[in-house]
Amino acid sequence: MRIIRYVNEKSVPVLAALTKEGLIYPLPQKDFLELAQQAQDQNTTLLHFVESAIDALDPIPQPLEKLSLLVPIEAPEVWACGVTYERSRDARNFESADGKIGSTTFYDKVYDAERPEIFLKSTATRTVGPNDKVNLRNDSNWQIPEPELGLVINGQGEILGYTIGNDMSCRDIEGENPLYLPQAKIWRNSCSIGPAILLSEEVKDPYQFEITCRIYRENKKVVEGSANTRQLKRTFDELVSYLLKDNQIFDGTVLLTGTCIVPPNEFTLADGDRIEIEISDIGVLQNTVRLANTVVPNL
Known part of the structure; x- marks a missing residue:
């Protein structure tokens, strides 16, 4: 599982999960750190947390090559x-x-x-x-x-x-x-x-x-x-x-x-x-x- 960030059609940054099959699932968290913190709060691993989250989501129709990608994390x-x-x-x-x-x-x-x-x-x-x-x-x-x-x-x-x-x-x-x-x-x-x-x-x-x-x-x-x-x-x-x-x-x-x-x-x-x-x-x-x-x- 990979985590990416991209700009959607409304020019809003989106955090997303990218599966091995190339499917992209938008996530509700604003950034990678919030994702990691929520996984920690639930006493679970990042991978398990993301897999559970995308079970209830639909992938976007665009492939990775069509997205305007951002840095996956704004590292301090x-x-x-x-x-x-x-x-x-x-x-x-x-x-x-x-x-x-x-x-x-x-x-x-x-x-x-x-x-x-x-x-x-x-x-x-x-x-x-x-x-x-x-x-x-x-x-x-x-x-x-x-x-x-x-x-x-x-x-x-x-x-x-x-x-x-x-x-x-x-x-x-x-x-x-x-x-x-x-x-x-x-x-x-x-x-x-x-x-x-x-x-x-x-x-x-x-x-x-x-x-x-x-x-x-x-x-x-x-x-x-x-x-x-x-x-x-x-x-x-x-x-x-x-x-x-x-x-x-x-x-x-x-x-x-x-x-x-x-x-x-x-x-x-x-x-x-x-x-x-x-x-x-x-x-x-x-x-x-x-x-x-x-x-x-x-x-």
């Missing part, structure tokens, strides 16, 4: 993990000024360290959903998407579901100096999540997700790569446990778990590119790329 914060895959470590070493062949860098150290790398990636106002535009920074010349599995968690760190995330990154800014990481990761529309939340109870083995990233330029596929969450260096419980250490985490927080798909080193995103990130059983997160508006609004 999106956090992200770095260097959780060997491929990510190697890419960070390449772009780093210290990344000389045969040398040991801080990326090697964090890959092998007990403590993982975790950083604040985005907030609700900086995060976009399916088919929205993600921005390129104006002060970077080497930018890529980072396709990642996202964990939707509550304030206690319980994994409620899985979604897809795009952690847009500036390789040149991060490679110049690791202290520039916030600028390499956080700007307007630098993160997207969606198109759905796959309820955790539906997932027998979260280390078997197939992840694929495709990038199109002028309708021609210029990049494609695949990976599997079994390649992760760390467990999801381990990553969540470090996020919670002496930290206040809000219900509906999304934790991106790192990337194992990195475009060729000579590649950088361009205005007008289209990014597709597909994760098995969750769906396809699609976004187009645009150059960020340089006009700063009056404060």
